[in-house]
Amino acid sequence: MKTIKVIVEEDGSLSVDMLGFKGNECDKLRDEIAKEMGIVTKSIKKPEYFQEVKRTAQVKV
Amino acid sequence: MSHLDSIAVRITDLPALRRVAEKQFGAIWEQDKKKFNWYGAYVGDTKMPENLKGIEPGTCEHVIRLPGVRYEVGVVKLKDGSYTLAHDYYSHASAGHDGHRLVEKFGPGLKKLAAAYSTEKMVSWVKSKGFLVNQKPLANNRTEISITGIV
Numbered sequence: 515m516k517t518i519k520v521i522v523e524e525d526g527s528l529s530v531d532m533l534g535f536k537g538n539e540c541d542k543l544r545d546e547i548a549k550e551m552g553i554v555t556k557s558i559k560k561p562e563y564f565q566e567v568k569r570t571a572q573v574k575v
Numbered sequence: 576m577s578h579l580d581s582i583a584v585r586i587t588d589l590p591a592l593r594r595v596a597e598k599q600f601g602a603i604w605e606q607d608k609k610k611f612n613w614y615g616a617y618v619g620d621t622k623m624p625e626n627l628k629g630i631e632p633g634t635c636e637h638v639i640r641l642p643g644v645r646y647e648v649g650v651v652k653l654k655d656g657s658y659t660l661a662h663d664y665y666s667h668a669s670a671g672h673d674g675h676r677l678v679e680k681f682g683p684g685l686k687k688l689a690a691a692y693s694t695e696k697m698v699s700w701v702k703s704k705g706f707l708v709n710q711k712p713l714a715n716n717r718t719e720i721s722i723t724g725i726v
Contacts, residue, residue: 515723516723516725516726517721517722517723517725518721518722518725519719519720519721519722520697520719520720520721520722521713521717521718521719521720522690522693522694522697522717522718522719522720523690523717524686524690524715524716524717525684525686525689525690526584526686526689526690526692526693527581527582527583527584527693528580528581528582528584528693528697529579529580529581529582530578530579530580530581530582531579532578540578543725544578544580546700547580547582547700548580548582550696550700551582551584551585551693551696551697551700552582552583552584552585553582553583553585554580554581554582555581555582555583556580556581557578557579557580557581558578558579558580559578560578560579
């Protein structure tokens, strides 16, 4: 299940962890949160970011 | 994801700030009050915050006031269009300087007010997206917000 876990720190800054996403599919939401809330001061890519998202396609002949 | 992000929150949503100041702290929002009560003169005993340099001390766009407290919080507009909170924590009982009461209510550096704003703003965004939100308090005045229902 896709979940975003946000910790509001004591000083009001945020730690944002996006769980259950694969590859770069979370980038749009991540950008939206950053734009809405403030400035990203630190960003770490987790191993899942580098996992390939499996896609299927139907081809009509 | 994929990412772990740290975000420094900028105050951009004044209605959200007003809501938390009034509802969570019992403060009074003074719209368009351009000066807030403080010691009244910068005497150089503390370092001026970097983002307030170039702004006349004691000036602001709006004021957050606590009932029965003389010193106030100024909502100050910054060059980038966002806002910051300014206050003076100086106290001297015999002279009516009661900055410590702002600290008692809003925390050192007004951190409690800043954190409450961040929570309000974040939850407000989540709801606007139609996601589900669950929040729970953690130790040390931290809050966890879990967002689900993301498709």
